[in-house]
Amino acid sequence: MNEIFKDLTLETSQCINCGFCEAVCPTIPAFDYRTSMGARGRINLAKEFLNGNRVLNFRDPFESCLDCYACFQVCPAHVNSGVVSELMKQAIAEGQVQDQEHQVARMITVLIKKYRDPLGLTKEVTEWSKGLEFDSSYQTILYTGHMYQLMAYNKKLGEMLKSIGELYRFITPLLSSLGNPSFIFSKFYDKKIKERSEAQLKNIYYLLRKAGVKFSYLGEEEPYPGTLMIDMGYVSDFKEYAQTVTDLFHKKGVKNIITVDPHTYDVLINKYKKYVSDFDFNVSFYLDHLNSLNLSKLDKRVTYHEPCHLVRHTDHNVPRDFIKKTAELTLPLHNGKNTYCCGGPIEAFYPKASEKISERRFRELKQTNAEIIVTSCPICFVNLYRDESVMDISELLIKLVK
Numbered sequence: 001m002n003e004i005f006k007d008l009t010l011e012t013s014q015c016i017n018c019g020f021c022e023a024v025c026p027t028i029p030a031f032d033y034r035t036s037m038g039a040r041g042r043i044n045l046a047k048e049f050l051n052g053n054r055v056l057n058f059r060d061p062f063e064s065c066l067d068c069y070a071c072f073q074v075c076p077a078h079v080n081s082g083v084v085s086e087l088m089k090q091a092i093a094e095g096q097v098q099d100q101e102h103q104v105a106r107m108i109t110v111l112i113k114k115y116r117d118p119l120g121l122t123k124e125v126t127e128w129s130k131g132l133e134f135d136s137s138y139q140t141i142l143y144t145g146h147m148y149q150l151m152a153y154n155k156k157l158g159e160m161l162k163s164i165g166e167l168y169r170f171i172t173p174l175l176s177s178l179g180n181p182s183f184i185f186s187k188f189y190d191k192k193i194k195e196r197s198e199a200q201l202k203n204i205y206y207l208l209r210k211a212g213v214k215f216s217y218l219g220e221e222e223p224y225p226g227t228l229m230i231d232m233g234y235v236s237d238f239k240e241y242a243q244t245v246t247d248l249f250h251k252k253g254v255k256n257i258i259t260v261d262p263h264t265y266d267v268l269i270n271k272y273k274k275y276v277s278d279f280d281f282n283v284s285f286y287l288d289h290l291n292s293l294n295l296s297k298l299d300k301r302v303t304y305h306e307p308c309h310l311v312r313h314t315d316h317n318v319p320r321d322f323i324k325k326t327a328e329l330t331l332p333l334h335n336g337k338n339t340y341c342c343g344g345p346i347e348a349f350y351p352k353a354s355e356k357i358s359e360r361r362f363r364e365l366k367q368t369n370a371e372i373i374v375t376s377c378p379i380c381f382v383n384l385y386r387d388e389s390v391m392d393i394s395e396l397l398i399k400l401v402k
């Protein structure tokens, strides 16, 4: 039995089919209560796969999983349908289910391996740093992981996929064989999001400087961490790629890595440490370094949208503590480990469902009657940004720092 089968059997065999996970899974209402698009349905579908079924549609049910782990929080048998989805995506990517691989996912993997960025945008992702000064030693680096920067391009990619429909099957293999298609992708971005994301990164830079942290930035040499590869099931490619990223950090003399978004933080502390034996760096989240800042109080009610990859995947609560110190914090119905996903992870491939999920979460945040909605993840920010009350935590802190 191969590793995927072993892990899938282990993860699914404890399921008692109680359905508790269905009640909290954001994708099941977003896909009009189709059981295969919810947590329990995914477990049952994985069991079908283990029993030898290879003809059902496995791609949509598992690719539409948000990887939010809400299901795991409520499962009495400690089954994680998010992990089952990760394993099934791996089975699809590694060809164990014929013809169900997503061509766009394959193209992104090829581009990451070739250009160290999902869209080949190695220059564009450094534009936020123009005019800023960095330490000359790479001992401590600010590692953006390209996440804030890619938001503006990801938004357009989703729109492009929607407008070309099934044509993507022909276009994407062509694009990946063309050499670097960044000359196409670099032209399509949301200007407003690009400006806002770059300003958010600059805030992070200034906050760290104000707190006295010395750090450098790898600029055009900074590699994307490979997060999408692992999210889309390309585990073998990810392992190889993560080793090249680790080797580069070693070559540069890096010891400490300061991350700025939950997804990069999660992938480094959970996946790199699992798959790369010499990944021996100190990894932190930028807010961990800001305790010495003198912050004034905000006379406004604030609510906080907790990103799944911080509170569930890594158990990191520092952003929430910062807000508590500076303002009157009112939490939404789903908070802490029971937070509700923003819908962002499936925006490119399932935009309608993603929209329904983020709308629902936005409504819930509004119901707190808070004047400001704060989040600490660029994906959550872009998906929840429905009015001017939504802010990235770096925007709040930069206003309050004395």
Ligand code: SF4
Binding pocket: 014, 015, 016, 017, 018, 019, 020, 021, 022, 039, 040, 043, 074, 075, 076, 077, 078, 079, 080, 081
């Ligand atoms: S995965 Fe857990 S919560 Fe979901 S049906 Fe199975 S036992 Fe119940």
Ligand code: SF4
Binding pocket: 024, 025, 026, 027, 038, 039, 042, 064, 065, 066, 067, 068, 069, 070, 071, 072, 081, 082, 083, 085
């Ligand atoms: S990880 Fe999230 S989206 Fe995926 S099955 Fe669990 S609750 Fe549903």
